[in-house]
Amino acid sequence: MNDYVTPYEAKKTTPEKIAQHVESGWVCGSDIGLSAPPGIIAALDEHVGEKDLADVYYHTLLDWLPMGAYSEEYPGITGVSWFSGGFARKAVNQGIADVMPSYFRDMPSLIGEQNQIDAIFLAVAPMDEFGNFSTGPSAALSEALLKKAKRIYLEVNNHIPRSVTGPVVHLSDVEALCENHVKLPDYPRPELDMVSKQIASYIAEEIPDESVIQFGIGAIPDAVGLALREKRDLGIHTEMLTESMVELIDAGAVTNEKKTLHRGQTVASFAFGSKRVYDFIHENEALTMLPIQYINDPSIIRQIPSFMSINSAIEIDFFGQVCAESMGTMHFSGTGGQVDFVRGAVLSPGGKSFLAFPSTAKDGTVSRIKAILSPGAIVTTSKNDVNYIVTEYGIANLRGKTLGQRTKALIDLAHPKFREELIFEAKKRNIIL
Incomplete structure (x- = not known):
């Protein structure tokens, strides 16, 4: 040797x-x-x-x-x-x-x-x-x-x-x-509020047993993880491995046994957040870590039946254009894998993409559902790719819907105090009568 x-x-x-x-x-x-x-x-x-x-x-x-x-x-x-x-x-x-x-x-x-x-x-x-x-x-x-x-x-x-x-x-x-033997960061998980739990309940109703899931970290993904614990034979194919996913594995909801790709394996590209996740990774033969060009390739994702992608957004307009990376011109994050998974999930047989967010921001003073995106806002997911939109007021599938139908569906997802204003804007632009 x-x-x-x-x-x-x-x-x-x-x-x-x-x-x-x-x-x-x-x-x-x-x-x-x-x-x-x-x-x-x-x-x-x-x-x-x-x-x-x-x-x-x-x-x-x-x-x-x-x-x-x-x-x-x-x-x-x-x-x-x-x-x-x-x-x-x-x-x-x-x-x-x-x-x-x-x-x-x-x-x-x-x-x-x-x-x-x-x-x-x-x-x-x-x-x-x-x-x-x-x-x-x-x-x-x-x-x-x-x-x-x-x-x-x-x-x-x-x-x-x-x-x-x-x-x-x-x-x-x-x-x-x-x-340099320093401990890895162990970030505290957000407290689950009623808005996150309500959003998660709408999403969980749309996810059948034996689905393959992808989501990230935060209050809404954590709430989704909690809501999926009674599901059976789920699989994981995700860019980010999270604590809520490890919990689903420990609870028996995730078995990976019904996957068509990497059967029996949890598949991810990176992990971040908690010691529990890092311990799960260590010498785990049931975990496959792969480069992002494979994990996030829509042509790979589309081969996985019932693929369920759950991501977040900052705001959306009547057309269904989704901004997830800026607040107007103010930089916030990046495109990341949102579009990769939106496209792959929509192409998957029985697959669904969910973009979920609270209906308001800034302590309820701003609607995230808007007639037009904020000036300078970056379009992350295009109107042609968007699938399910979820707020605490419901869930709507925008695919196959006209501009008028989308607008009405999105107004129903908005906070009630902003709906009259949104209806006014829609009528002023002759989108709805």
């Missing part, structure tokens, strides 16, 4: 010394969420500031920790967000960071088209006996990044779960590595 301990020790250094490799003009990045290594990133910020580096770019997806790339205190490094968390969102709106418009499924190919990626920094599980490091809960873009990057730097963390499948990095391909 090969001895990997000696070369491991030879490449082991500190986060500070890894950061010192970075030079002005470098383009760097990490995979989604927990892939971003906190020790190296903190050291990189200090290095950029101390050496007065310029034009360093760091690409992220679902940023979860503070970093100089999204802070005005470090002008030498600029963040590029492919899907924003809170730090990137704030920085983009301040004008000190940039965004990359993209469908989630297209991100690996766009990485391959980048002119340069000088270095990637990945948080990984400890090395196995064959010299491999598992990227654990982050399988979305790692494969594409590993192929493109000129240099690979690792931060080994024994709290990172080792996935049985998913990308691996071999020691021989690593420029340098460090160890």
